[in-house]
Amino acid sequence: MMEVTLLEDQYAIEMLGITKIFPGIIANDDITLQLKKGEIHALLGENGAGKSTLMSVLFGLYQPEKGVIRKDGKEVKIQNPNDANDLGIGMVHQHFKLVECFSVLDNIILGVEPTKNGFLQKKEAREKIMELSEKYGLKVNPDALIEDITVGMQQRTEILKMLYRDNEILIFDEPTAVLTPQEIDELMQIMRNLSKEGKSILFISHKLNEIMAVADRCSVLRKGKYIGTVDVANTTKEELSRMMVGRNVEFAVHKEDKTPGDVILHVENLSVASKIHKNDAVKNVSFEVRSGEIVCIAGIDGNGQTELVYGLTGIEPLKAGTILYKGKDITHASIRERSIDGISHIPEDRHKHGLVLDYSLEDNMILQRYFEPEFTSKGGTLKRANIRSYANRLIEQYDVRSGQGAVTKARSMSGGNQQKAIIARELDKKPDLLIAVQPTRGLDVGAIEYIHKQLVAQRDAGHAVLLVSLELDEVMTVPDRILVMYEGEIVGELDPKTTTAEELGLYMSGAKNNMHAQAGKEETV
Amino acid sequence: MNKESILKKPAVQALLSSLACIVLGLFAGFIVLTFIDARGAASALFDIIRNFFRYPSAPVALKYFGNTIVKTAPLLMCSLSILFAYKVGLFNIGVAGQYAFGTGLALFAALHWQLPWIVCILLACVGASLLGAISGFLKSYCNVNEVISGIMLNWLSLYTTNMMLTVVKETTSPYTKNIVNVNHSALLPNIGLDKLFNNNQYVTVAIPLAIVLSILVWFVLEKTKFGYELKATGFNKHAAKYCGMKEKRNTILTLIIAGALAGLGAAMFYLTGYEQWQCTQSSVPGMGFNGIAAAFLGGLHPIGAIFSSLFIQHITEGGAYVDKTLYCSQISDLISSIIIYLCGFVLFMKLALNKWLAKRDEAGSSKDAAGTGKGGRS
Numbered sequence: 001m002m003e004v005t006l007l008e009d010q011y012a013i014e015m016l017g018i019t020k021i022f023p024g025i026i027a028n029d030d031i032t033l034q035l036k037k038g039e040i041h042a043l044l045g046e047n048g049a050g051k052s053t054l055m056s057v058l059f060g061l062y063q064p065e066k067g068v069i070r071k072d073g074k075e076v077k078i079q080n081p082n083d084a085n086d087l088g089i090g091m092v093h094q095h096f097k098l099v100e101c102f103s104v105l106d107n108i109i110l111g112v113e114p115t116k117n118g119f120l121q122k123k124e125a126r127e128k129i130m131e132l133s134e135k136y137g138l139k140v141n142p143d144a145l146i147e148d149i150t151v152g153m154q155q156r157t158e159i160l161k162m163l164y165r166d167n168e169i170l171i172f173d174e175p176t177a178v179l180t181p182q183e184i185d186e187l188m189q190i191m192r193n194l195s196k197e198g199k200s201i202l203f204i205s206h207k208l209n210e211i212m213a214v215a216d217r218c219s220v221l222r223k224g225k226y227i228g229t230v231d232v233a234n235t236t237k238e239e240l241s242r243m244m245v246g247r248n249v250e251f252a253v254h255k256e257d258k259t260p261g262d263v264i265l266h267v268e269n270l271s272v273a274s275k276i277h278k279n280d281a282v283k284n285v286s287f288e289v290r291s292g293e294i295v296c297i298a299g300i301d302g303n304g305q306t307e308l309v310y311g312l313t314g315i316e317p318l319k320a321g322t323i324l325y326k327g328k329d330i331t332h333a334s335i336r337e338r339s340i341d342g343i344s345h346i347p348e349d350r351h352k353h354g355l356v357l358d359y360s361l362e363d364n365m366i367l368q369r370y371f372e373p374e375f376t377s378k379g380g381t382l383k384r385a386n387i388r389s390y391a392n393r394l395i396e397q398y399d400v401r402s403g404q405g406a407v408t409k410a411r412s413m414s415g416g417n418q419q420k421a422i423i424a425r426e427l428d429k430k431p432d433l434l435i436a437v438q439p440t441r442g443l444d445v446g447a448i449e450y451i452h453k454q455l456v457a458q459r460d461a462g463h464a465v466l467l468v469s470l471e472l473d474e475v476m477t478v479p480d481r482i483l484v485m486y487e488g489e490i491v492g493e494l495d496p497k498t499t500t501a502e503e504l505g506l507y508m509s510g511a512k513n514n515m516h517a518q519a520g521k522e523e524t525v
Numbered sequence: 526m527n528k529e530s531i532l533k534k535p536a537v538q539a540l541l542s543s544l545a546c547i548v549l550g551l552f553a554g555f556i557v558l559t560f561i562d563a564r565g566a567a568s569a570l571f572d573i574i575r576n577f578f579r580y581p582s583a584p585v586a587l588k589y590f591g592n593t594i595v596k597t598a599p600l601l602m603c604s605l606s607i608l609f610a611y612k613v614g615l616f617n618i619g620v621a622g623q624y625a626f627g628t629g630l631a632l633f634a635a636l637h638w639q640l641p642w643i644v645c646i647l648l649a650c651v652g653a654s655l656l657g658a659i660s661g662f663l664k665s666y667c668n669v670n671e672v673i674s675g676i677m678l679n680w681l682s683l684y685t686t687n688m689m690l691t692v693v694k695e696t697t698s699p700y701t702k703n704i705v706n707v708n709h710s711a712l713l714p715n716i717g718l719d720k721l722f723n724n725n726q727y728v729t730v731a732i733p734l735a736i737v738l739s740i741l742v743w744f745v746l747e748k749t750k751f752g753y754e755l756k757a758t759g760f761n762k763h764a765a766k767y768c769g770m771k772e773k774r775n776t777i778l779t780l781i782i783a784g785a786l787a788g789l790g791a792a793m794f795y796l797t798g799y800e801q802w803q804c805t806q807s808s809v810p811g812m813g814f815n816g817i818a819a820a821f822l823g824g825l826h827p828i829g830a831i832f833s834s835l836f837i838q839h840i841t842e843g844g845a846y847v848d849k850t851l852y853c854s855q856i857s858d859l860i861s862s863i864i865i866y867l868c869g870f871v872l873f874m875k876l877a878l879n880k881w882l883a884k885r886d887e888a889g890s891s892k893d894a895a896g897t898g899k900g901g902r903s
Binding site: 022023313315334335336337339345347352353354355356357358359363367368370371376380381382 | 748749750751753754756757760761763764765766767768769770886
């Protein structure tokens, strides 16, 4: 045992020289992570950099080949998640672990229910939860069912779960991936409150802005190796991304000025019913997308963007309105007809719509064109050899990486490569109109840079691109025109070159609206 | 490295877990037998496994083997029905009712209308597929779970069949008339197969037909555009819709085909004249439910189903030979159903196998690491 010095005492948890080897891959190679008491410590790294493995080691899910873990300077053995829990380590997972049909209260006490003679004592639990909720500014309704509340409140429930168990070390795994911009701000505030109260926070992320905004220090991993730890106050976004990716990353999107051409998509007075409430999710929306331009639908999540795209692609029926595509009325066309006509759709949820996860990569690559003569014979049998060579071409051309190439199950691929596969499939159709919905959601900077380049290339080749995005950075840099959606209506049209994030925010929150004024002008003309 | 890759192959895993289930089932059956009467447990189990091999004379054994495969054909059809729907993400528990209704139509057509076998088979097939269509339609357009509608339809079809077949039953017994005596044209042709099984008249075209249909089901699922669509719908109906597949139509079509397979199975059994329908029956035939076990035991693979159906039918038949002086007469059904029940644990076995493999990998890799670590230091 090494002598414990006073200096080390200030660390809540230390992982020293952790090495974890899987057959054929060193997932963690001599990694050191030191979390000070009361700090917010960011753990930065691309997909596959070894963040998850390191956390699994901390939770006792894996035993490292080398290295020690220390809590408050004392070496500890963590054999399983219960050990981690006993040491006061708690985690909010990226995908919440909540029982949908239970109330917030029931979820929080699940597993540590206070009982008396075998009967639940919910009153005590409720008091403790309300106390915690007040102390840290975690607004929840303890009696609401999980399935009825917003993602933000679900996350607050997860945080309360950790606090209810008196955890001192809180791990947040990509906590902002599912949140709206406002919810992100709220979460940041909550994290600051927690650290002020002496909780130590480990914040796993690859969003540099958020790390810059909230973290005190940041440790960077790359391809299983420990790159270094920096004080966030003394570093820059560029510096961090260089540490993460190993090269300089372009944040600016380069594109030449281009005059848009013919109208490709013309939408008039489109309304789509909502599945959640009685009002329409999309109300009387009209806009155009021309060839050679990227139009971005900006807005806070849940303002009708999803339904608008469902309506445009034919997944949901329209309530009213017409859609003209290259002058042809496709209002009542089927999904398949629209796809064959040259509309490609990169869906919002790649697991729900974009991929058949249990199919191989090659079978996913032909999802939009399996019925074409190239892949299906006249007798209705699949031409396997053609499918393989087609998939291999796309894999090479779009640099889709996977364990076993074309036969890899889509489920086993990383998120970034799954998205690349979808992009390859959709772009290879040579679409005249590309509808890309949150195409960079949950991806690391390298992949985001790649996808933005593809979108711009699509535009430069003279095709129309309709981008739906929730990320302010993306909205400000990628498109040629911004349409802001608020409560199912388009409330503003902005030029990304002249507008500011503040102005955009005002439209997104419904405080400003420049469309009524324009409509009035048109009428007078 | 090579040893590992063999154990990790899906086909090997499926086979291993099926075999493990069989062993587990036999063991559990043995324990139950021991509890009832320890004296005869070993020999009773032996009787079950031995089935027709008990007859020393080859021609007699062959004849009884024929009986086993005559009943294997309908079981195989039911398991194909289950696995076909299962691949598309549907649980066709209505297979029992589809089988009963198929029986009703086939026998009614044969005995009352005096139609030839080919028409009887087609009627059974169409009727049972209609039942599937009802479940499919309810699932697609009214969001009624196919398990619920399937169970309801099971009862409806059982009593409809009982009512229909009462018209053609023997006056003195609850059983339907024997086709052999009423309408020879409705008997399935033997195409010479009866000669192979020591003149077992029940061995008919049904047996090769069932095998051909297994291969056809495999071909459709694995090699055709239609199968690609159906499986995509089964794995992820949202993605299927997204890429323009008609997921509602696919659901209905799947249950129609599943129903047709079950109906065919019924006709392929009852048109041999091997057994008559009991018109006072108050539960759906076990054939349908055994099909579920056969499908899972066969690793949800159409070719695997051939072997699993044969095995399950083999022990069911073998159960009849258990010594009735030591055990009550229901023992054979009890033991074979215990074995069949445990056959459903295939997926569990697979999981256990994979867990064990993962653990072994983990241990192996840490050993490797320790080795390299030492090497590095010296």
